[in-house]
Amino acid sequence: MKEEETSPHKRHLYLTISDAIEEQVKNGILKPGDKVPSIRTICADYNVSMSTAQMAYSILMSKSMIESRPKAGCFVSNWLKNSRDLPQASQLQLNSSGQTDDVLVARVYGTMNTKGTTRFSLGAPSIELLPITQLNKSIYQAIKELNGCGTEYENIEGNEKLRNSIARWSYNMGAKLTANDIVTTAGCLNAVAYCLMAITKRGDTIAVESPVFFGLLQLFQSLGLKVVELPTNAQTGIEMDALKKVLATQKITACLLVSNFSNPSGACMPDEHKQELVKLLSHYHVPLIEDDIYGDLFFGSRRPKTCKSFDEEGLVLWCSSISKTIAPGYRIGWVAPGKFKEDIARLKMVHSFTSTTLTQQAVANFLETGKYESYLRKLRHTLHTNSLLYTQAITRYFPTDTRISRPQGGLFLWVELNKNVDTTELFEKALKNKI
């Protein structure tokens, strides 16, 4: 089914219907094995055409939420009955060593360009999902538009057209930014690195969620930072009370969180938590580095807000990129650093001077076409469907004491195996089987 072939009105209706049924399944109103209303009933209840009702059901089927049985109708999928426990909330870890297994990490990244291997390790949508034709057009356009066809240095702050597009886009997530509030970087990790370099110094302690993306842990190590790992709920993110205690009792230089659909937990902080968090950190004058790289990949009906949207004092440094949505290899990220803008621009200037002129202009061109939103809609649908299919497979084939997250967006499933499983051995076995 191609979404772009349907009118905006129809699209709205079939999504309303599929969302409503999904909601009932989640709330237990409809249970695994229950029969769902027939297509005819849906038509009558919602006053829609057969095709709209069928569209709503194909969506639910593609997500394995419902299954059709010949001559009997549609039923809530049985696999949902066996749904696994969520990963447990992590415990507070003061002065965590944050030790990462570098050798294993290097080996996993080493498989990055190995053909024929199914990669679950890399946080990026597969090529088939990317809007490549549109992006190529945007590159050609950029070559035509740019002075020197993109061979020239540009402003330190980054491509102005791109910063304008990001500023407009920021309204979707509740942050009202202007181009002047933004500095572009070589990806989101690069933005986070500059933020940490601007705010912290070797030996300082920062507060982070747990589990935290191992790439960030490696960055903390590289900068000589100590880490307090906050207890984190697999659905709602860090526990606010724990952070309160930590802030009241020890010196925290900065807080760093992936606020929406974290890697690896998939947790998304409710917007009220974000507001509370920003208020709390302001009280202690502690800057918040907000890594919002997955925020556009929500499975629900609206984009979650950012902490930046509640920031009144310029203490939130909002970092994001297009690496998880359209073009990882273009290396384009950015940060809206609030009151730290001059520091960030200076760090960028002295560490790498300007950004890649051509790919920045190309992304600006792509955003300007207005096709990002409709492209994202399809991408989200595919990612949500995949997430449910993998959950289903794990539920079926993994031991029953396996815990698994239920992300409402993003690219990750957090799978907690029985403590007795040797994960290095498992990695070797997987590699042999090209996974």
Add this chain to the structure above:
Amino acid sequence: MKEEETSPHKRHLYLTISDAIEEQVKNGILKPGDKVPSIRTICADYNVSMSTAQMAYSILMSKSMIESRPKAGCFVSNWLKNSRDLPQASQLQLNSSGQTDDVLVARVYGTMNTKGTTRFSLGAPSIELLPITQLNKSIYQAIKELNGCGTEYENIEGNEKLRNSIARWSYNMGAKLTANDIVTTAGCLNAVAYCLMAITKRGDTIAVESPVFFGLLQLFQSLGLKVVELPTNAQTGIEMDALKKVLATQKITACLLVSNFSNPSGACMPDEHKQELVKLLSHYHVPLIEDDIYGDLFFGSRRPKTCKSFDEEGLVLWCSSISKTIAPGYRIGWVAPGKFKEDIARLKMVHSFTSTTLTQQAVANFLETGKYESYLRKLRHTLHTNSLLYTQAITRYFPTDTRISRPQGGLFLWVELNKNVDTTELFEKALKNKI
């Protein structure tokens, strides 16, 4: 005159002739105002055609080395008579504060994209000199070749085709590298930044030349490094004896030099100095960060070597880029970090992950065409000519106590004004006149 229209044999001959006469002028064998041999004499002396002799003379004229007087013949240019003193060798400065005028630097960079202003501040060849058509072709080719048209992440170490090309190119400068010895970065400054981060920590002291590029000074400040500024000769670079004393008497964590055609002095270390330097630093186990970004822009007949070519212990981290030759805005640099390779790759991974896939492949494609060398030949000629023309203008119009460097390559002239000149006031005046 278009060099590519001449056969390799002819090109070789006319360059031999013009080099020989230039040499005689430099050595004082031919003095300003002296008549140079007639075209006919050249033909007889070198056994060449009229056109070859004429070509040699046009080269000398384009550089303002000789001037033609109607019906009288060609003469060594008179302006050379008034040639100015070289800037003085700088003095040893231990624990230099390395203070830079950040406000002024920011203002200068702020003019970067102002149209209608003549920029002498930015170290990059002007657009008209860049091989833009070829580069665009290389981008189109890269889009066709690359998996996902360049949207995918690549290896941490960088594009393999590019690293292979750089490795082959390294033979020209006496370093025999393989692709595995190289890590690509977002420009040369980015490479130098990773080297410093890998080797030094806050509070360490490094030895550098003087004057040192203010962008590097800002980087040292940002990393909290102390600096020993070595006395530096405007022609031959740092004074080796001074470095010996410094190494014998204090703890130096690293040495950082622009070995060829430094910014701003234009100094180029003689190859014997390079060899001696590497030996000396090896004795003290002090790594050398060699910034060789201008090495390909030599005005003479052969590329100067690199310190890397004398490196037997892996203590030289050779950094360079194509930002000063073909495409500043592509942000492509690299480092051959010797024994520090794993550290550099790790720093790159945790600070920015991978490089821009598309522009790297494009540069690899451009290098593969073999057109880099013939392009560089023309670029060097233009830069040399410009350097002489500016020298001539400064000799004519600036006060007689102005000192000026005589670079044998690179993009810079170092002009030392009378100490009483207020340079900030001069900047304001220049800006008003769009310079």
